[in-house]
Amino acid sequence: MREWIPVSTSPRGRLVLAAVKEFGARPFEEVTVTELASAAKVTTGALYHHFGSKLGLYAFVRHDIERRLLDRMEGAMAAAGTAPDPSAAVTSAMLVGLDFAVRENFPRILADPPPDAGDDPLAELLSHGTAAPAPLLGRVLAAAWRAALAAIAEGAPPEQARAALAVLSLRTPDHR
CATH class of the missing domain: 1.10.10.60 (Homeodomain-like)
Known part of the structure; x- marks a missing residue:
């Protein structure tokens, strides 16, 4: 790290x-x-x-903070990667990332997407952590994670944002 x-x-x-x-x-x-x-x-x-x-x-500060965030989230995904439920790694990463952002007082900075409108490293990380990598799913998860941080920055209790992220289901729907 x-x-x-x-x-x-x-x-x-x-x-x-x-x-x-x-x-x-x-x-x-x-x-x-x-x-x-x-x-x-x-x-x-x-x-x-x-x-x-x-x-x-x-952009310099945001990139540095985001790199520290992604290091922690990658570690959480690796640690949870052996769980029977593949979505557990992504959920773990999102919760570890949220805890880091709150602890370091970064919710406001990290609530917005990267300022350069290019690739979104958070969305890419979350996409690759799913059972079947899906770029759109990564973007949706990153948006939900950032919405939780925005709510905290606006005064919502971190525990409520954490609980909301914890209940996200990443299981693929059965299309028969």
């Missing part, structure tokens, strides 16, 4: 730590470049120098 630890005394590291805190507390649109720079005790020019834009900083 990778852990990226920024050198917090560097301007870049302070910007990353400030971004994690600010984007963890409020939606992207509500956080300003000036607030990020002020929280990191740097100029706005430093933010543009290191990340190009607020979106560049957000």
